[in-house]
Amino acid sequence: MATSHGTSEWKKRSVVSNFIFKFDGTQDGKPKVALFKRSDKVSTYQHHIAPISGSIDPTDPSPLAAAWREIREETTLTPSSITLLRRGKPYTFTDPSVKREWTIHPFMFRLKPETPDSNPSIKIDWEHESWAWYSPDTIIIIHDSYKGVPRLAESLRRVYFETDLGHEPGRILSSGLQALSHDHESGARQLASKALQTLRDVVAALGPPLDSRQQWWSQVRTAGWHLCANGRPSMNAAITSALLTALSEIESQLQLNSTEEDATKTALQILDTSLTNRSKTAEAISSAFAAYMEQTFPAKDQPLSILTLSESSTIRLALTHLATSTEYSLDLRILESRPLYEGVSLAGSLIEALDTSTSSSSDKKLKSHKITLYPDTSPALAATTEGGKAVDLVLIGSDRISASGSVLNKTGSLPTVLSARHVGGSDTRVVVLGETEKIALPGKEKDHDSEENDPTQITRAWSAEDNSQRVQSAAAVLEEKVKGESKAGSCHEVKVAVKNVFFEWVPHSLIDAYITEQGGWAVGDIKNRSEKLAAEETRLFGSL
Structure with a gap:
């Protein structure tokens, strides 16, 4: 060249x-x-x-x-x-x-x-x-x-980054990144809140600009970039969107303020407001979901059957709202969601919420709800009601939504959707709940890093005392092989791996509706949002 x-x-x-x-x-x-x-x-x-x-x-x-x-x-x-x-x-x-x-x-x-x-x-x-x-x-x-x-x-x-940010801001950012990367309980929305809180703490530790506002602003954006890239890469769509939105607002307000002392105060006020307003997003999604259900399933003489999995705070709040604020009786079917059993946690949270809530619907009579848990191996059974019909709805969360509308969610989501489609065809609706901040930057799904976690999260169940002796013995052999240990004198090399991939893609062609805090969205809306995010990312992080 x-x-x-x-x-x-x-x-x-x-x-x-x-x-x-x-x-x-x-x-x-x-x-x-x-x-x-x-x-x-x-x-x-x-x-x-x-x-x-x-x-x-x-x-x-x-x-x-x-x-x-x-x-x-x-x-x-x-x-x-x-x-x-x-x-x-x-x-x-x-x-x-x-x-x-x-x-x-x-x-x-x-x-x-x-x-x-x-x-x-x-x-x-x-x-x-x-x-x-x-x-x-x-x-x-x-x-x-x-x-x-x-x-x-x-x-x-x-x-x-510790040298350029300084000891205390660097320590806060490093600790925040470590906490995000090791958090396997929070959903994407909660992780985004924690990332915003970390950025807020970094800004507070930086204090007002000492040399120049330009250098200070570069430090703030650097912290934001690392939270997007290194906090939890497999779930960084929500983190990136939340931080880009906050940084863009900070930038706009800084252009209106002339004094150096105002920079930190302005940034902290915006970040605090962003954190406070996040709870309203979940409420808006719950209301939009209830409106969608009322329009799609107007009849209320039979229980509404819904199949879901994993634990999403957005889904938990939406189902609680649907049960307490409408006249539906719910037949909820939840897959246990190994290896961390988030589905079990979701079921427990829903039971607790329904036990302590009072109905706000116009019908004050006692409503009967049913919650059934299924092992991950039986999504087709879970998708079939007692009358032999398919469930009305498959409800999944979203850790990431690609520009094309495909959804990254807990492993098990795709076989659940496919099983429901097999049982009920197009009569079973597949609905995604998620904040618009879950929409990712443009890019191909295959280019997104998959998250593979500690295989012991899976293998520890094999060694349980109530398993047969054969299973426990096999578990011990497999554990040795996974570590790379070989039996002395053997002339055969056997490599063993245990895959613990947390997330998988559900193609947009299998999804009927996307419910966000702004109501129902189409793939075109998702694509436009993704392109706007890309422009913001280039403007805020491109010069770093």
């Missing part, structure tokens, strides 16, 4: 930069980052210190997959000894000295602490001649003192 730098060909390369951190057992109690001195056998930047880097190959499914591959090849480390902590915002620069245009995808990994069964050690290959632990603050602040690869400090600060 000819460039403005001359007539010779420049090469474009997309690479990963993997920063491996150690937080445990450091002498001064502060985090350290591993940097590697490149050998004379590599083609560029010989004898420069660098993170574990490498090109993203066409066969790599994603930059993250390339990052894991490079780490394994160059250090022998695997997911058993390190864990992904953060992703950094990619960026591009040119280096005339090597005639390259580099696009950098930074990642931050954490070395797991040593245990009696684990002794993670870094073993370098031919691409490096040595390595050492460094202070990340030192590399970022006085990077000119080190012979590092180009933009080493820039790549590092994109994953290690």
